[in-house]
Amino acid sequence: MTPPRDAALDLTSVATGYLSDVAVLEDIDLHVEPGQAVGVIGRNGAGKSCLALTIAGQLRPQAGRVTFGGADIAPLSSRARAGLGIALVPEGRQVFGQLTVRENLVVAAYGVGQRLTPAAFDAVTEHFPVLRTKEADLAASLSGGEQQMLAIARALVQSPRIIVCDEPSLGLAPVAIDVLARVLGSIRDSGVGLLLMEQNRGLLEDVCSSVKLLDGGGIKLTVEPRDLSRPEVMAAYLGHAGSAHAL
Numbered sequence: 568m569t570p571p572r573d574a575a576l577d578l579t580s581v582a583t584g585y586l587s588d589v590a591v592l593e594d595i596d597l598h599v600e601p602g603q604a605v606g607v608i609g610r611n612g613a614g615k616s617c618l619a620l621t622i623a624g625q626l627r628p629q630a631g632r633v634t635f636g637g638a639d640i641a642p643l644s645s646r647a648r649a650g651l652g653i654a655l656v657p658e659g660r661q662v663f664g665q666l667t668v669r670e671n672l673v674v675a676a677y678g679v680g681q682r683l684t685p686a687a688f689d690a691v692t693e694h695f696p697v698l699r700t701k702e703a704d705l706a707a708s709l710s711g712g713e714q715q716m717l718a719i720a721r722a723l724v725q726s727p728r729i730i731v732c733d734e735p736s737l738g739l740a741p742v743a744i745d746v747l748a749r750v751l752g753s754i755r756d757s758g759v760g761l762l763l764m765e766q767n768r769g770l771l772e773d774v775c776s777s778v779k780l781l782d783g784g785g786i787k788l789t790v791e792p793r794d795l796s797r798p799e800v801m802a803a804y805l806g807h808a809g810s811a812h813a814l
């Protein structure tokens with residue numbers, strides 16, 4: 568199945584979870600177009616990873632439709648979805664620490680049946696000059712921010728049309744989050760769709776045009792990023808047990 572170049576990702580009334588008979592999320596509607604960045608904010612355990620894994624094909628929806636370019640992708644494996652252009656940057660980066668930076672990129676390209684050509688390496692490392700200078704270093708020797716860049720670069724060598732990023736700012740210093748925001752912005756502007764699962768409000772404000780608030784097993788609100796700081800939105804996000812510091 569080859570979706571059109573302008574393939575959009577759509578979830579309609581999706582229910583999903585880690586176990587086939589227990590829903591973590593229900594009634595999820597989502598639309599991401601090429602060149603658009605949509606954010607999903609939610610506390611620990613809200614189901615951000617569950618949603619990311621469902622889109623990537625590692626979890627099966629219990630109900631509803633997941634389409635890409637209008638075609639139902641429910642029957643497709645995660646590998647087949649990656650081949651269509653749906654790339655996942657998993658929580659915790661999950662780079663291969665004992666492989667070099669370049670080897671990590673070779674393996675990622677191989678995963679979708681591609682070779683890492685010199686042109687592809689150049690195109691990807693244009694976003695991440697530090698990866699070019701460290702191409703022969705073991706991934707395990709990189710800083711957290713550099714490993715996150717490598718995780719995103721692994722998605723980029725798969726020629727994605729949409730990248731689903733699961734908490735890319737987790738554990739990063741503020742300066743590394745600023746770099747991440749710039750890079751994600753330029754990837755979005757190159758025409759790739761982004762779905763950004765995050766707890767970091769600043770990153771969502773910098774990169775996204777709309778943000779979904781995930782809570783209580785569903786999407787509670789959809790807001791513009793600048794509205795994330797409004798008291799009623801923070802209250803909805805934080806609930807009675809939260810504190811403003813969580814954002």
Ligand SMILES: Nc1ncnc2c1ncn2[C@@H]1O[C@H](COP(=O)(O)OP(=O)(O)OP(=O)(O)O)[C@@H](O)[C@H]1O
Pocket residue numbers: 585586591609610611612613614615616617618658
């Ligand atoms: N492998 C699993 N099997 C069953 N339940 C799980 C599994 N992993 C997570 N859960 C549960 O599913 C719910 C959603 O978890 P999930 O990790 O998707 O949320 P999250 O928003 O990504 O949280 P975090 O930010 O902590 O990663 C939580 O109640 C969690 O305890």
